[in-house]
Each structure stands twice: as C-alpha cells, then as structure tokens.
Amino acid sequence: MFPARIEHYARPRTVAEALAALSRCEPGEAIFLAGGQSAMQAIKSRMLRPQALVDLQAVAELKGITLTGGALTIGAMTRYADIARDARLGGAFGALTDAASHVGDRQVRNRGTIGGSVCWNYVAACTPTAVLATGGRMNLGATSGATRSLAADDFLLGPLETARQDDELLLSVSWDAPAARTGSAYAKWGLVTDALPVIGVGVSVTQDASGKCVQARVALAGLAGGAQRGPAAEVLLMGSAGDAATIDAAFAALAAEADTHSDLSADADYRRQLIQSLGREVAQRAFDRARA
C-alpha cells in the first residue's frame, strides 16, 4: 500500500534541532524515523499515519558506543551492525552483541538501531529483551529541555508500548559498570532465521568469589505480553553455583509459569519447550562468561 500523505519532513543535524522540529508539531502528529525497519512498514500499511517525519539519520550525537570505567552508553541511533562488531562488548554485555548479531538479516542490521527497537518494543523483539536482561536504562530528552532516565523494567510497558511521552526523544541506553564476574547472553529461535523469533531468552548473572550467584536477571521475548522478566527462574538461579541441575530446574519452573500462547508459528506447549531448551543454553553461556 502507499502511505497516507505526510505533510512535513525534517532532517535535523543535532538533538536540539530534532526536538525543535518535534515541538513545531501538535502532540502525536510527528514521529521520529530511525532505521525505518519497523516504522516504514507501519506507515505503508497505514497502521501509523504521521503528519510529519523527523528523520534522525544525520544526528551524529545520537550515534556511538562509549565505555567509561566499565559503564556503557549506546547512542539511540547506533545500528545493530555497530553493536554486533564491537569487540569490547563481551562478558557482562554479551547479551547485547548476541542479540544485535542475529536481528533480522544483514540489511536490517545495517539500518535498524537500538533506539528504534526499544521505542517500538515489538512483542518478539530481541533488543528490548537483551536490554531488560542486562538492566539497561533509557535516557530521554523532552522538547521542554527536561531529561529523565528510566530503568528498562519501567520503560518497556507491553507490546508496542513504552513509557516514552510524545514530546520525548530517546537519547541513549546506558548501563552502570557491571560487578566483577558478571556475564550475560541472549539467543532466539524462530521458524525463519532472519526474522523475529518465536521465543527469545536473555540472561545476566553475577557470581561472587566463591562462585555463588549473587545477581540474576532473566528476560523473555515472544510471549503475548511482550518483553518481560522471568522471576521464577531468577529466584532459583540466585544463590546457586550455576550448575546444570539448577539451571534445568530454573527454566523448567519458568516454562511452567510462563503465560504462553498458541498461534500459527508455534503452540503454547512448544513455546514452553523453547523456554526450557533455549533458557538452559543461554544461562550456561552467561555463567561461562561470568567465570571467564
């Protein structure tokens, strides 16, 4: 289908210009365009009918990956391809590179951005789930000049729904410096390798000097409720040595508790099996990275 008529197009070069372009529109009239990998499909199908587009491609200050004293900041317009190939992002941030390396196909990874993915927050998206598992924060700037920072748990509200207000631009996603012996991982499974998954699992763990797990975050993609934590697995991983028996029990408990659904891609039982098998594999990799 052809898109509905779009009245205005702006291509700002700075964050200030982007927010100024947004403030010239009525609330809800304009949308930002990042990689366009979700927005353009939604505009063509008329699911989105913006009056104005504010294209962020030329805003250099929204791009790039900064590591300072272990703390990580990724600009909202940083592409999957740049995250996937950044050799500094192993260990505690391994879930981010795992997710970015396997999003869609090469074209999607070369255009799609971390900011677009978390702001779209599609039900089965990989990056929101990896950001949730690793405890990222969303840093937002508003047309009023106000800024705020929200934990992923408070930002990702449900499928295609976030806490971002219409007058806000996502500036970056950031993480505090991780504790020693922290590792994370993400994996997805789908009917088609180069597309959104049926189920995705992200895990982050921290071990103390004796090998005891002192921090565990588990997140799932592909449930009807969108990216969400898996407390049933987190509780069992905490305090454990990250051994195979505990990991098995943790993901069996999560699979039993998860609100899975049936659709054309997979039935509810199959989704439960995927949570168990992928969860085992991902948690093992997260513990291996924590020990490395």
Ligand SMILES: Cc1cc2nc3c(=O)[nH]c(=O)nc-3n(C[C@H](O)[C@H](O)[C@H](O)COP(=O)(O)OP(=O)(O)OC[C@H]3O[C@@H](n4cnc5c(N)ncnc54)[C@H](O)[C@@H]3O)c2cc1C
């Ligand atoms: C063929 C194909 C396969 C795919 N496979 C996968 C997959 O395997 N895994 C997966 O997770 N995803 C997959 N996707 C979705 C992909 O990840 C999209 O790129 C992503 O959802 C959107 O990122 P974008 O940069 O393209 O954002 P856009 O599509 O440009 O924007 C998406 C939304 O976010 C808003 N937005 C963007 N940036 C900002 C900002 N800085 N501040 C405020 N709002 C903003 C826009 O206004 C828009 O509403 C696939 C897409 C395609 C086309």
